[in-house]
Amino acid sequence: MPGAGRGPREAWVPGTGVTTAAAARAHAETIVRAHRTVGRTPHPGDLIDLSLVVSELVTDAIRHGDGLAGFDVTTTADGVRIAVHDHSDVIPEAALGGADLPPVHRGNGYGWPLVSRLAREIDARRRPGGKTIAVLVPVRDAAAPDGG
Numbered sequence: 152m153p154g155a156g157r158g159p160r161e162a163w164v165p166g167t168g169v170t171t172a173a174a175a176r177a178h179a180e181t182i183v184r185a186h187r188t189v190g191r192t193p194h195p196g197d198l199i200d201l202s203l204v205v206s207e208l209v210t211d212a213i214r215h216g217d218g219l220a221g222f223d224v225t226t227t228a229d230g231v232r233i234a235v236h237d238h239s240d241v242i243p244e245a246a247l248g249g250a251d252l253p254p255v256h257r258g259n260g261y262g263w264p265l266v267s268r269l270a271r272e273i274d275a276r277r278r279p280g281g282k283t284i285a286v287l288v289p290v291r292d293a294a295a296p297d298g299g
Contacts, residue, residue, distance in 0.1 A: 169222045175209040176202045179224045179231065183290065186226040197290040201231055201267045204288050207262040212237035212284075214235060220281050230271075230289040238281040246275035 161197040169175045169235025179201055183193055214221045245263035267273065270286035 169209075169220065172206045172209040172213070175205050175222050175235075179205050179233065182224040183226060184233055188247070192293040194291040194293045194295075197288070201233075201288045201290065204270050204286060205233055206268055207266050208233060208235040208284055208286070209241070211235075211262060215239070215243070216241075216281065221283075227287065230287050232272075232285060232287050233270075234283055234285040236278070236281060236283045240282050241275045242275045242277065242282060246273060270291070 169178050180198060183198065183201065209219060209222065212235050216239040218238050219235070220238050221234070221236035223232075223236075225232040225234075243263060245267070266286065270288050272285075272287040274283075274285045276283055276285075
């Protein structure tokens with residue numbers, strides 16, 4: 152069985168091949184590029200934002216959520232909806248409200264403030280066997296007047 156014997160830091164997500172933040176970034180970009188409307192190109196800066204948000208959410212699931220349980224990418228008219236499922240039912244306090252940058256650099260604590268600045272419609276919900284963090288990352292058309 153694929154994924155058998157893997158620990159919480161390397162979970163197999165059926166159908167996506169996503170086991171790491173790097174694989175999640177590549178999968179998300181592939182979905183965005185494959186599902187764009189003919190003649191539309193995603194704004195490069197928005198793809199960078201998408202990569203940062205995906206990296207933070209997947210890394211948090213792996214490091215703090217007892218491993219990655221699932222990763223979904225859905226394109227919408229406004230951008231890309233990302234859903235990251237993990238095995239912990241603990242909702243990060245920062246996910247419940249706005250997250251401020253730490254006042255002193257201690258090597259961590261920047262992930263949620265970054266996600267809250269780059270993503271919209273942040274939703275954290277418990278589910279059987281863990282939780283799901285879902286966000287919408289706005290992605291503009293590179294050729295749009297405000298996109299270029």
